[in-house]
Amino acid sequence: MKAKRFYSIAIFLMITLVFTGFQNQQDHKVLFEKAKYTMETKANLKEAINLFESLIKTYPNEKEYVAKSLLYQGMCYEKLGNQEAVKKYQTLVNNFPGQKNEVTLAKERLSRLVIAEKELETPLEPKFTKIKMPTNPGNGVLSPDGKRLAFIYDGCVWTIPVSGGIDQNIAGEPKRITDNIGAWDMSNSFxxxxxxxxxxVNAKTNEHKSPDMPIYVVPSEDGKPQKVQVTSHMCGWPSEYRLSLSPDGKTLAYTTGYKPGDWQKKFTHIYTVPVNGGEEKVLTEEGTQEPAFSPDGSMIAYVKCLKDNIVNYYYSNIWVIPSNGGTAVxxxxxxxxxxxxxxWSAxxxxxxxLRRPEWQNPKEVWIAPITDKGNPSAPAQKIDLPLESFHALAGWTPDNKIGIQLMNPEYEIIYTVPVSGGIATQITPQGWKSYPKWSPDGKKIFFRGDRGKIAYVPADGGTIDSIPIRSEFDIFGALPGSGNEISPDGKTIVFSGGKIFYENSERKWDVNIYTIPVEGGNPTQLTQVAVELQDRFPCWSPDGNTIAFIRPEIIDKEFFMHIYTISKGGENLKKITDKSDEVSWAPIDWSPDGKYITFFTKNNTIQSIPAEGGESVLITRVDSVNSQFDLSWSPVGKELAYTDQGKIWVYSPESGKTREVKTGVDARATKIGWSPDGEKIAFTAFSGGNAEFWQMENFLPKEETAISQD
Structure with missing residues (x-):
């Protein structure tokens, strides 16, 4: 009996020890993931440092996770500009030789930090000058002599003298060199x-283009555009569409390889092809893009993307390869x-x-000296920009000026204004506030706040409060189309939520429809769609039982938008539009009687379709359609408010007339929400965010300037 009892106690103690060991193992992993989430998603570097330090002290025997924690601490300190980063990396290198991946990364970062500490003997203050243009196109690439700027506007290719006759910093008379050929640009890709x-130049044939885009070569003075015959020019991100011509204009370098359905991965390669026809040649491996011929045509610089084996983010470097193929450097x-x-310099x-650091917007230009074989001859030097830049550099002139598209500061503010028009009332401070939606009692306005949070403010202005979202995942309001609309009973918010998750150690994110109590809590996911599609622009039916939203589908590599409905509990998913409805990627709204859903179309119209599906009918025509526009029916359904051309308009179906709602605000109106009593409209005013052409000079040491002008 005693032996049996002893055996039972021994088994119990063994199970307890195993469970405790398992629990401890899980505890250090949970703490590490919490620290990493705090670093990557919350961007609270100081808090993340403390959490990693807690893991190091609490679990000193977990060498793998202690090494990772030291690496991440160093990265946090590096972002903060704190020399403590050197100590953390050195501790990792000295004490954890068995953790090879982490040690390798630490050594590389240590090397870079040491180089960064070396200053130029004759530091210069770069000079930045804005070139004024009467019509700012928001894009532009310098001619090789630096005297003209080519730009894309309204589907046409234009050129303009950088310096006109009035002032050297005021551009001259623009010249259109093509008709509308569908020329397209988003990041100086021509x-x-x-x-x-x-x-x-790249071109497109319609608003919602296929990822496979035609390429034209155009005489810079005048002449007929020539289409370059390539098997495919299919890319994902705008920067991947960048083109480059050899010095004689006879060879084109371009990127292709995007796979529909895998937009989070990098499949692209760089190819070259004779402009007048001939065999295409693959030049680089997978994950490469943005080719740029050297001035003599012997080499091509390009960008190569890799995935960090620790953080699972894409990062990229500059490489050089012979233009005829060979070993890359x-x-x-x-x-x-x-x-x-x-x-390239001339x-x-x-x-x-340009370089975009992790978790930051790009405000850095780097200069890398190279040999005639493309090898680096000295460490690259960083130059801080006064403003952000998301475009490729516009060129490097023979007199050592670099053209840059700099973004003027941008912000969003929420206002309210009487429906009859007047002087608007500001209810939020300057920042990133959008998608204003009133509570049913008219006392609060809910909106998408900074970092995708759902927040609210008293309708007359006041203290802003955020709604806590409790989840094991990082969930945030997606842009565009977050929604944030309150149910008719005032109890629930519907929103389009982006969710970050990991799959096979790869960081991914998807976008689906969620609901959450107005006081916050655990969100309920209503839809589950493939990562490459995404559900957006949700809104409640007037009875609060149904939610409508927009979901894309891919047909023959093209995206088509459709309106879907689903019950508030996540059942009865139904598609109510088809391809012929030409639904646009933009907000939608229910009619107050719940019988119709109103939407923008790709044909620049606003239409309504029966909520159960059927034939859509025209409401009114608009000047243009954009995902940043909005529409909203008045509470009794007699008028429809919408935004277009940066203004608020109200259309009356009864009279067939449209009037502008004057706001007195010098900014572009985008998102809107009608108050429950029908007396006011809340709206988001967006200002700034325009790319303007600047030139940077005086950025090289005197000895390098002299050499480059030989």
Missing amino acids: CWSGNGKWIA KVTNFQSGQAFGPV DGKMIAF
């Missing part, structure tokens, strides 16, 4: 040939952030590029 005689050695938009001895 280019000049080195002899200045040709310009290569790595010019930079960043372990985080994105390098992009490389351009003598071919340096490459300039």
